[in-house]
Amino acid sequence: MTKSLRRYTFARDKRIRSKAEFSAVFEKGERATRGPLMTIAMPTDHPTPRLGISVPKRVGSAPKRNRIKRMLRESFRLTQHDFPRPYDLIIVVRPHEPMILAEYQRLLGALLVKLCRS
RNA sequence: GCGGCCGGCAGUAGCGAUCGCACUUCGUCUUUUAGGAGUCGAAGUGAGGAAAGUCCGAGCUGCUGCGGGCGAUGGUGCUUGCUAACGGCAAGGCGGCGUAAGCCGACGGAAAGUGCAACAGAAAACAAACCGCCCUGAGCGUGGAGCUUGCUCCACGUCGAAGGGUAAGGGUGAAAUGGUGCGGUAAGAGCGCACCGCGCUCGUGGUGACACGAGUGGCAAGGCAAACCCCACCAGCAGCAAGACCGAAUAUGCGGAGGGUGGUCCCCCAGGGACCAGGUGCGCGCCCGUGCACUUCGCAGCCACAUUCGCAAGAACGUGGUUUCGUCUCCCCGCGGGUAGGUCGCUAGAGGUCCCGCGCGAUCGGGAUCCCAGAGAAAUGGUCGCUCCUGCCGUUUCGCAGUGAAAGUUGCGCGGCGUCAGGAACAGAACUCGGCUUACACGCCGACCGCAACC
RNA sequence: GCACUCGUAGCUCAACGGCAGAGCUGCCGGCUCUUAACCGGAAGGCUGCAGGUUCGAAUCCUGCCGGGUGCA
Numbered sequence: 001m002t003k004s005l006r007r008y009t010f011a012r013d014k015r016i017r018s019k020a021e022f023s024a025v026f027e028k029g030e031r032a033t034r035g036p037l038m039t040i041a042m043p044t045d046h047p048t049p050r051l052g053i054s055v056p057k058r059v060g061s062a063p064k065r066n067r068i069k070r071m072l073r074e075s076f077r078l079t080q081h082d083f084p085r086p087y088d089l090i091i092v093v094r095p096h097e098p099m100i101l102a103e104y105q106r107l108l109g110a111l112l113v114k115l116c117r118s
Numbered sequence: 119g120c121g122g123c124c125g126g127c128a129g130u131a132g133c134g135a136u137c138g139c140a141c142u143u144c145g146u147c148u149u150u151u152a153g154g155a156g157u158c159g160a161a162g163u164g165a166g167g168a169a170a171g172u173c174c175g176a177g178c179u180g181c182u183g184c185g186g187g188c189g190a191u192g193g194u195g196c197u198u199g200c201u202a203a204c205g206g207c208a209a210g211g212c213g214g215c216g217u218a219a220g221c222c223g224a225c226g227g228a229a230a231g232u233g234c235a236a237c238a239g240a241a242a243a244c245a246a247a248c249c250g251c252c253c254u255g256a257g258c259g260u261g262g263a264g265c266u267u268g269c270u271c272c273a274c275g276u277c278g279a280a281g282g283g284u285a286a287g288g289g290u291g292a293a294a295u296g297g298u299g300c301g302g303u304a305a306g307a308g309c310g311c312a313c314c315g316c317g318c319u320c321g322u323g324g325u326g327a328c329a330c331g332a333g334u335g336g337c338a339a340g341g342c343a344a345a346c347c348c349c350a351c352c353a354g355c356a357g358c359a360a361g362a363c364c365g366a367a368u369a370u371g372c373g374g375a376g377g378g379u380g381g382u383c384c385c386c387c388a389g390g391g392a393c394c395a396g397g398u399g400c401g402c403g404c405c406c407g408u409g410c411a412c413u414u415c416g417c418a419g420c421c422a423c424a425u426u427c428g429c430a431a432g433a434a435c436g437u438g439g440u441u442u443c444g445u446c447u448c449c450c451c452g453c454g455g456g457u458a459g460g461u462c463g464c465u466a467g468a469g470g471u472c473c474c475g476c477g478c479g480a481u482c483g484g485g486a487u488c489c490c491a492g493a494g495a496a497a498u499g500g501u502c503g504c505u506c507c508u509g510c511c512g513u514u515u516c517g518c519a520g521u522g523a524a525a526g527u528u529g530c531g532c533g534g535c536g537u538c539a540g541g542a543a544c545a546g547a548a549c550u551c552g553g554c555u556u557a558c559a560c561g562c563c564g565a566c567c568g569c570a571a572c573c
Numbered sequence: 574g575c576a577c578u579c580g581u582a583g584c585u586c587a588a589c590g591g592c593a594g595a596g597c598u599g600c601c602g603g604c605u606c607u608u609a610a611c612c613g614g615a616a617g618g619c620u621g622c623a624g625g626u627u628c629g630a631a632u633c634c635u636g637c638c639g640g641g642u643g644c645a
Contacts, residue, residue, distance in 0.1 A: 010138065017495065020458080052495060062170095062546050070139095070499050077138065078500090090495095101500060172575095173636085224626095224634085235628090236591040292628030344626050344634040345590095359574065359645060548574100556637065 016052030036096035
């Protein structure tokens with residue numbers, strides 16, 4: 001059982017998908033900002049943390065936005081077991097040039113630490 | 119070799135390992151009456167030439183009863199062809215640009231009408247004449263002659279009122295009523311002639327746009343229609359968030375229980391059907407023909423008004439008002455549309471690849487073969503290693519150049535080695551096709567033209 | 574996915590196809606002891622970009638670029 005928990009997958013049930021869930025997190029979640037990223041987190045009853053990404057069109061063209069979203073998904077996939085308890089997490093991206101994976105991972109880690117402290 | 123021009127190809131790395139994503143298939147386990155849903159695993163597949171802009175054209179879906187006419191609105195505009203269709207493509211004609219290859223062209227109508235043309239100029243669209251030029255020339259001046267001595271006649275004029283002729287010349291303009299030359303004339307003028315241009319007629323060639331030739335006219339009919347407009351042709355409206363199905367919560371609606379426009383006719387007289395009449399509706403508008411659907415709270419009472427009948431009382435019928443009736447309220451049963459959400463639409467197609475054939479070509483015909491993305495807060499990614507490529511830096515061999523007597527040193531180029539960084543441009547499928555337009559990194563291939571040189 | 578609309582001086586807006594203008598801001602000068610107000614002056618524009626029609630284009634047409642609005 002612990003073995004399956006430690007696997008680094010990112011299936012559909014680990015994403016926030018419906019409009020209602022997004023609205024709930026936006027309304028009640030804790031906000032934190034680091035660099036070009038802003039996270040909104042809310043504790044959840046779901047067994048695993050879940051992720052939603054919001055990239056407005058101001059950020060850039062479709063390939064650029066896709067690139068950022070893929071990087072953020074990958075970062076979340078690799079850090080999902082560092083959460084103290086399951087959270088619904090929304091990442092809002094502000095305009096910036098896409099960076100490499102390690103950089104996003106570092107930012108996400110910093111935001112996690114901030115979330116735990118509060 | 120340099121420069122140009124046209125067309126096409128490709129669309130940035132390769133191999134391996136590993137962690138993930140989406141879909142399909144198979145297996146496995148769990149669950150379910152079943153359909154199905156889920157867990158785990160394996161295999162396969164997984165962005166573009168423009169997927170973009172949304173500028174056109176289609177399929178598909180819904181709305182519209184059908185047919186026709188007129189209109190409105192929008193679009194297209196040389197010819198012939200191709201195509202499912204097109205504003206696309208091909209070939210051709212005509213005009214323009216270029217030495218050429220080649221490129222560009224909304225390229226119907228200005229003798230249906232309306233409108234526009236600033237400034238300049240005499241005049242801007244209809245025949246007129248500013249300066250000129252020419253003719254006649256009242257008169258004026260000068261000279262001469264005559265005599266009646268202040269009049270007549272003659273000649274001349276860098277003078278000239280007025281009238282007429284002219285459109286050659288001047289000047290303005292984007293544009294000024296054909297151009298050049300000769301004749302002609304008082305001066306001029308298509309007034310006449312030759313050539314060119316233009317119009318009309320005929321002939322020949324071509325499917326046609328048009329071309330060529332002959333005759334003829336004697337110049338008329340200026341420009342702008344991407345100004346209104348006219349002509350010809352085309353077009354219903356909306357869009358996959360179309361549309362179909364399932365369907366919580368909440369709210370609402372409908373029906374049953376519980377019968378209703380009028381007239382006539384028919385039946386098995388419980389009820390039902392047919393026809394006629396009236397009304398309403400039926401794709402942007404109007405009209406015509408025809409068709410379809412729906413018909414309304416009702417009846418009685420009372421009141422008011424109008425009409426008709428009647429001597430009158432009154433009766434009939436219509437319109438409006440009122441509410442004492444049913445209706446209503448409650449309960450029960452059934453049903454409906456429909457929100458959140460879910461499923462389908464959703465990928466086999468005007469499909470791709472190869473070969474053969476017709477055609478100048480767009481394209482078309484035939485055969486073989488293949489199945490090739492289907493997401494939905496939206497799937498193609500991350501990491502590591504090796505190879506390859508590019509760039510910066512360091513070092514070094516060689517060559518060239520500068521400096522120096524030389525050793526040396528500086529710069530450039532080719533190559534080797536090493537460290538570091540990077541793997542690219544434009545850009546991400548959103549129902550699907552055919553085009554157009556726009557964006558684009560390193561490149562590659564072919565046809566043609568000009569110039570220079572050599573053989 | 575569609576439909577519509579706009580782009581002119583630093584800002585807000587005008588301009589029958591015929592010399593691109595107004596107000597505000599900013600600049601210079603004047604007035605004032607000084608500032609504001611006021612007065613005078615000058616400057617500021619490839620009319621979003623590229624083609625075309627026209628004698629002539631901010632205006633008409635075509636294609637791009639950028640912004641905004643609406644519908645479901």
